[in-house]
Amino acid sequence: MGNKSIGLSIPNIEVEPILNNLKECLESGWISTGGRFIPEFEGKVAKYVGVKEAVGVQSGTAGLHVALRVLGVKKDEEVLVPTLTFIAAVNPVTYLGAEPVFIDCDKSFCIDPIKLEEFCAKECEIREDYLYNKKTNRIIRAVVVVHVFGNMADMERIIEIARKYKLKVLEDATEGLGTKYTEGKYVGKYAGTMGDMGVFSFNANKIITTGGGGMIVSSNDELLQKARFLSVQAKTDPLYFIHDEIGYNYRMLNLQAALGTDQIDRLESFIETKIKNFNRYKEAIDNIEGLTLVPFNDGIRANHWFYSVLVEKEKYGLNKDELLRKLVDCNIQTRPIWGLIHEQKPFVNNEAYKMETSIYYHERILNIPCSSNLSEEDVDMVIEKLKEFKQNV
Known part of the structure; x- marks a missing residue:
């Protein structure tokens, strides 16, 4: 008994149904970024969290990167981020040439709305409909809210603050799939579905897994379709391979989704x-x-x-x-x-x-x-x- 190894957070996988799904992928040849399991998994996640549509990507980090770009984060701007989080919540800010500004957490481990508002009120000012950091004279475009360890950040306060100070809200719900409000303004709403965009992760240690993989959600269809477009190399004309923008190879794999369709059911x-x-x-x-x-x-x-x-x-x-x-x-x-x-x-x-x-x-x-x-x-x-x-x- 004393020699038994107990893992921290290991995948819970029912082998038989997943093997059948993977066998179908292999036999059909759909192992990469096409195939029936991708839309099926996207549809199941969307239905579960109560949104119209979801966009599968290759990782939570990829989802955060695309979402920040879609929300308009640009080079030499700033994004407010928590310091108590995994670094993947912050690195994508720098991929876009922007700079993170770190905010403390509260007792929930999530970003502290009191300090968030205090920073916006005391260290910043609104000019021409944008929030500017008085110290750096940079536009602050967005706030990244991480639902740490599956706890829910104070979304009521945070969204109020964001609207007041002209900030976009990106919910990093990579650890929060299944967390939902049971009372208050957002009763019944799931983590990831209240901000402008939300991102989930299906890494091996998450509550459900596809090995890797992630998902972007939004109630704003225009933002979501832009995210989908960018995640598949921004093909304006897929038949003739016309690209009017720089995109990314971030599409979820059919093999990943083949695991996910069973996992979300459990x-x-x-x-x-x-x-x-x-x-x-x-x-x-x-x-x-x-x-x-x-x-x-x-x-x-x-x-x-x-x-x-x-x-x-x-x-x-x-x-x-x-x-x-x-x-x-x-x-x-x-x-x-x-x-x-x-x-x-x-x-x-x-x-x-x-x-x-x-x-x-x-x-x-x-x-x-x-x-x-x-x-x-x-x-x-x-x-x-x-x-x-x-x-x-």
């Missing part, structure tokens, strides 16, 4: 298991002094993609890095939160506004196993070790 059962396991962890961790299983926001049904434990050394006796090493030595895969993006080498000279909460969490948060096929025995094994490693302080 999403609700995955979320159900994740919630059950989260609650099992919580009941036990509530009784371990110095550890807190960080809750998801009220007013939402979160997908519970990742579970975050706050480690307080003063009470637990170990810091998060010491606990991480002990768990890894027991073949229990855990990971720290990402390195804060404003501290990464490519971005150290970019503006970072009032960093406090993100630094606090970076020093104390550990992600523990959360796969949708995690057994109760696995959860109990992790809990047992968390209890065992507590020091007398």
